[in-house]
Amino acid sequence: MRKLFGRLLLLGALAGGVVAARGYLKRGMPGEEVVQIVFDDGSTYVLASNSVEGQEFTDIARKVVEIGV
Amino acid sequence: MAETGGAGSTENLDRVLADLRALSGDIASCSVLSKDGELLASSHGEGVDRERVAAMVAALVNLAERVARENDKEHASQVRVKAEGGHVLLVRLDAGDALAATTGPDARVGLVLYDMRNARGEVEKVLEGGREA
Numbered sequence: 001m002r003k004l005f006g007r008l009l010l011l012g013a014l015a016g017g018v019v020a021a022r023g024y025l026k027r028g029m030p031g032e033e034v035v036q037i038v039f040d041d042g043s044t045y046v047l048a049s050n051s052v053e054g055q056e057f058t059d060i061a062r063k064v065v066e067i068g069v
Numbered sequence: 070m071a072e073t074g075g076a077g078s079t080e081n082l083d084r085v086l087a088d089l090r091a092l093s094g095d096i097a098s099c100s101v102l103s104k105d106g107e108l109l110a111s112s113h114g115e116g117v118d119r120e121r122v123a124a125m126v127a128a129l130v131n132l133a134e135r136v137a138r139e140n141d142k143e144h145a146s147q148v149r150v151k152a153e154g155g156h157v158l159l160v161r162l163d164a165g166d167a168l169a170a171t172t173g174p175d176a177r178v179g180l181v182l183y184d185m186r187n188a189r190g191e192v193e194k195v196l197e198g199g200r201e202a
Contacts, residue, residue, distance in 0.1 A: 036149040037133055039142035040161075047136075057132055061152035064125050068098030068113055069157075069169045 034058050078199030082110035085191045093184040095176035097155065101192055102126050104165030109196070126169045129159060147186075149178060160185045163193050 031050030035057045038044050047054035082101055090096050090112055100111035106127035108119050133145035148159040156178050160168045168185055172178060 032151075034151045037136055037145045038147040039137055039140070040144045040146045041142060043142070045136060045140060053132075053136065057129065057150045058152045060125055060128050060132070061150040061157040062154065064122070064129070064157045064169075065097075065152050065155040065171050067117060067122060068171055069100040069111060069122055069126055 078195060079110065081195040081198070082192065085188060085195055086110055086112050088191075089170075089184060089188045092188075093170075093181050095172045095178075095181050096184075097171045097173060099168070099170040099185075100126065101162075101196070102130065102167045102169060106130075109166070126159070126167065129157060129169075130167050133159065147182060149182065156181075158182055158185060160189055162189055162196070164196070166192075166196060168192055 031048035031054065033046050034049045034054050035047035036044060037047075047057060049055070049058065086099050086101070089099055096112075098112045100113070100122070101109045102123060103109050106123055108123040108126075111117070111119065111122065113119075113122070129148065129150065133148045137143065137145045144161055145159075146161045148157075150157045155174050156172045156176060158170045158172065158178065158181060160182070162168055168189060170181060170185060172181055
């Protein structure tokens with residue numbers, strides 16, 4: 001019984017480690033480019049999905065796509 | 070539907086939007102929004118909350134203008150937003166009005182924007198005629 005409990009504990013620790021490592025690696029990755037703005041001078045500005053501004057755009061855009069314009 | 074320049078202007082704007090949709094099959098819906106956030110014309114029929122649509126498109130236009138100001142630019146002339154379920158595309162017209170369109174997720178967005186830019190002149194001409202009337 002003690003042996004089984006020990007193995008379960010080890011498995012749990014391993015699973016936790018994998019989840020934590022995935023979260024850490026994902027945090028460092030750049031988000032998907034979701035917004036592209038072209039200014040009047042021809043320059044382009046891109047916002048990623050993991051930025052606050054990018055999320056502001058996509059939150060509204062999602063609703064607009066749902067109901068149409 | 071348009072309130073700028075009376076019924077003739079409305080019909081002309083509706084015709085331009087219908088032509089744009091016919092030209093660009095990827096467009097699910099399109100509309101023209103005034104600088105003041107008023108929906109001048111829309112490809113939508115009755116039953117759609119026009120005020121809500123206008124408010125949401127105006128919010129996107131305002132966000133884009135804010136980004137432009139933050140980057141020391143005068144205006145955002147084109148905006149492309151990828152969202153769950155599709156894209157929202159905006160093209161700025163003269164005098165601050167906007168041409169807006171939505172597409173599905175697999176649309177050829179570059180091509181749609183090209184068609185929208187080509188339709189811009191026609192929309193501006195109709196709006197200008199409506200303002201002069």
